[in-house]
Amino acid sequence: EAGVVQSPRYKIIEKKQPVAFWCNPISGHNTLYWYRQNLGQGPELLIRYENEEAVDDSQLPKDRFSAERLKGVDSTLKIQPAELGDSAVYLCASSFHGAKNIQYFGAGTRLSVL
Amino acid sequence: GQQVMQIPQYQHVQEGEDFTTYCNSSTTLSNIQWYKQRPGGHPVFLIQLVKSGEVKKQKRLTFQFGEAKKNSSLHITATQTTDVGTYFCAGHNNAGNNRKLIWGLGTSLAVNP
Known part of the structure; x- marks a missing residue:
């Protein structure tokens, strides 16, 4: 069985550009999480979905970040526009x-x- | 807000030495999970503790959950180079939204061969 699939693995952009990340959770997993992890830090929850509903987005910087999980399966996280401080690893979990x-x-x- | 503290932040050991990381919560936890993240990798679930005073072992790893369910520890006996990585504890709070994990900052373990 495939695990959680994310793409792309790496992304390099200039500031002020938009960027999007995609996540396909493990089949049957109804809960999906987006985390941001800075170097030497623990994962920081950005948003949690229960099926298609965002039940915890309190840590999501809503001025530039958005996420969707339209059919309750895969999800997209977007940043627009990106800033220098957004450099990090974006982890998806289910x-x-x-x-x-x-x-x-x-x-x-x-x-x-x- | 609720916090989970981990100590030490870093630990260097010689191969064969023991290693322990400690996790402390400001509030009572319903359960605690431990994850391991290899350098350049992603967190991988190791174990979950639920009961007060619970002790679980996985080969050379021993996990404990405190009697008050506010602290936990991970002990590795006779470390090996394959143990290198960052160990995170993460706890669910004892009330309200039980599915929000509060993560510690992790303990990074380096093992000298």
């Missing part, structure tokens, strides 16, 4: 409610904003 909420992570997208 879990199945009732299965101890163990989170399974994708390989992440490493974003460099120049």
